[in-house]
Amino acid sequence: MRTVTVGVLGSGTVGQDVLNLIKRRESVFTDLGVKIEISGVLVRDVNKVRDVPPGTRVTTDPGFLQECGVVIEAMGGVDRPLEMLLPYLRSGRPVITANKALLAERWDVLREYALAGSLYYEASVMAGTPVIGPMSTVLRASTFTRLQAVLNGTCLYILNQMEEGRDYADALAGAQALGYAETPPTLDVGGFDTAHKLAVLARFCADGNFPYSAVQVEGIEDITQKDIQDARAAGERIKLVAELERDGTGWRATVAPQRLPENHPLCNAGASRNALVYEGEECGTLIFAGGGAGGMITASAMVGDLLDWVIGFPGHVPLH
Ligand SMILES: NC(=O)c1ccc[n+]([C@@H]2O[C@H](COP(=O)([O-])OP(=O)(O)OC[C@H]3O[C@@H](n4cnc5c(N)ncnc54)[C@H](OP(=O)(O)O)[C@@H]3O)[C@@H](O)[C@H]2O)c1
Numbered sequence: 090m091r092t093v094t095v096g097v098l099g100s101g102t103v104g105q106d107v108l109n110l111i112k113r114r115e116s117v118f119t120d121l122g123v124k125i126e127i128s129g130v131l132v133r134d135v136n137k138v139r140d141v142p143p144g145t146r147v148t149t150d151p152g153f154l155q156e157c158g159v160v161i162e163a164m165g166g167v168d169r170p171l172e173m174l175l176p177y178l179r180s181g182r183p184v185i186t187a188n189k190a191l192l193a194e195r196w197d198v199l200r201e202y203a204l205a206g207s208l209y210y211e212a213s214v215m216a217g218t219p220v221i222g223p224m225s226t227v228l229r230a231s232t233f234t235r236l237q238a239v240l241n242g243t244c245l246y247i248l249n250q251m252e253e254g255r256d257y258a259d260a261l262a263g264a265q266a267l268g269y270a271e272t273p274p275t276l277d278v279g280g281f282d283t284a285h286k287l288a289v290l291a292r293f294c295a296d297g298n299f300p301y302s303a304v305q306v307e308g309i310e311d312i313t314q315k316d317i318q319d320a321r322a323a324g325e326r327i328k329l330v331a332e333l334e335r336d337g338t339g340w341r342a343t344v345a346p347q348r349l350p351e352n353h354p355l356c357n358a359g360a361s362r363n364a365l366v367y368e369g370e371e372c373g374t375l376i377f378a379g380g381g382a383g384g385m386i387t388a389s390a391m392v393g394d395l396l397d398w399v400i401g402f403p404g405h406v407p408l409h
Contacts (some may be wrong), residue, residue, distance in 0.1 A: 090119075094128045094401065096157035098173065103187055103212075103391070104130065105140050106384035107161055111394045112142045115139060129153030131164065131173075160373050161391060163188040167194050178202045183404060185394045187212035187387055190276075193285035193301040200298070206403030211382030211396035214286040215240065215363045217386035217393075218379030224293035224367075225405040231369030233294040235334040238365035239355045240254035240286045242382045243270045243277035244309050244329040249360055251317045252326070255312070279308035280329060280344040287331040287342055294333060294367075295340040307345040320348045326356045354378070401409060 095111070097104055111118075111125055117127050130147045131154075139147065146153070149348075151173055154160060160177055162170050167190050174184050175198070184207065186192070192199060192213055195267060200210050211221045245263050250260035261278065264270040276282045284304040291299035309329050320327050330347040333340060349356055353378045358364035363381030368374050380386040398404070 090124050091122055092124045092126055093158045094126050094156055095395070096160045097130045098133050098151075098153045098160065098162045098170060100130045100141060100145075100167075101163070103387045104161075104163035105386035107163055107391050108145055110385065110388045111395070114392060114396075116158040117396065118399065121396075121399055125395075128157050148154065157182070159183050159185065159395065161395065162188055162191075162405045163387075163391070164188075165190070167191050167344055171195050171198065173401060178207060178292075181205075183207045183209060183398050185209040185212075185390060185391050185398070187211040187216075188287040189282070189289055193288040196288070196292070196298075196301065200407065203404065203407055204297075206406055209391075209398060209404040210289070211394050211405065212387045212390035214289050215365065215377065215379065215381045216383065217389040218363060218377060218381060219390070220290070220365055220367075220377050221293065221405050223377075224290065225407070228293075228367070228369065228372060228375075229408075231372035233367075233369050236290065236294060236332070236365060237332045237355060238290075239328050239358070240288070240331055240363050240365070241277055241280075241283045241329060242361055242363065243274065244280075244283070245361060245363075247278065247309065248312070248317070248327055248329070251312065251314060252321065254314075256314050257312060275308075278307040278310055280398070283329060283331050283344045284342075287333060287344060290331075290340055291333050291340065292407040293405075295342075295408070299340070299342070303340075304342045304344060305341075309346050312346055312400050323348070324351050324404045325349060326351055326353075328355055330355065 131151050246264050247260040284306045288301040325348040327346050331344050333342045354366050355364045359380035362378050364378040
């Protein structure tokens with residue numbers, strides 16, 4: 090039996106369920122000849138009540154990272170996690186992350202580690218609904234032409250509520266009260282979270298160097314009740330759509346509200362589900378749909394990544 094020491098950064102919505110799911114799937118690791126040992130869990134406040142397996146070492150001291158075989162990052166942010174992960178990546182060890190902001194904004198630094206197969210990030214887009222896995226494996230054989238996707242649950246919720254008759258401010262306040270939207274909510278409603286995810290996807294479909302700054306972003310803040318009702322009267326619905334397609338010799342990546350026919354796959358995925366329509370010359374049109382947020386569904390992708398690493402599969406390698 091081989092012991093693998095795992096360090097976890099963050100024990101919030103996602104981190105707690107990563108710890109619980111590793112415990113729940115203990116026998117799967119055992120069958121692979123591996124015993125997972127959590128060497129530490131980094132947080133800001135050790136006094137918070139947490140739903141984690143008994144005996145978990147929760148700390149504000151990142152010193153435990155030095156002894157880890159693999160790190161799982163579930164803390165969020167950009168500069169702080171980068172600073173903590175870099176020395177670790179430089180020493181050739183793998184990182185599993187759900188952090189699309191970090192991946193989108195600091196690709197200049199992270200790309201070489203992704204190319205080396207050391208970065209695992211299935212959870213960064215559509216949480217536990219697998220899209221990065223297929224794009225980094227079987228879909229490479231097909232010539233990508235276009236994708237359209239709905240990737241942000243908060244915007245989905247707000248636009249659904251507006252269809253029920255609430256105005257934008259009221260629907261946003263509802264999303265905040267339910268804990269779906271942060272305060273301030275700009276990352277979600279301004280389209281930036283969706284743009285982060287689109288940049289991550291573009292590196293598999295279009296260009297392995299695709300910069301986050303190349304995504305044109307418009308949010309849903311200016312959508313009015315009249316816009317919603319006009320669309321409905323025409324048999325259409327408004328969604329915040331991420332789109333990537335050819336533009337001459339390059340690629341056009343946009344995030345913007347769009348009117349889509351009611352029977353469009355992005356409208357039919359289910360009230361709170363993310364969806365992605367992938368078009369390739371040889372593979373045809375593929376539709377991915379499922380939960381795009383939540384602790385356990387995100388943890389399912391991250392623990393899946395950990396299993397991949399244990400088995401010996403490389404991380405998610407972008408086009409190059
Ligand atoms: N939530 C989702 O559904 C979801 C889905 C897909 C991807 N993600 C991504 O997963 C990551 C985590 O999201 P989350 O929703 O779990 O966030 P969260 O609930 O806010 O948890 C963040 C955790 O990180 C810790 N943390 C934050 N900054 C820290 C710092 N500077 N030093 C030490 N610890 C720090 C916090 O400590 P304390 O507990 O002490 O405050 C907390 O335990 C983000 O990158 C997010 O984009 C989330």
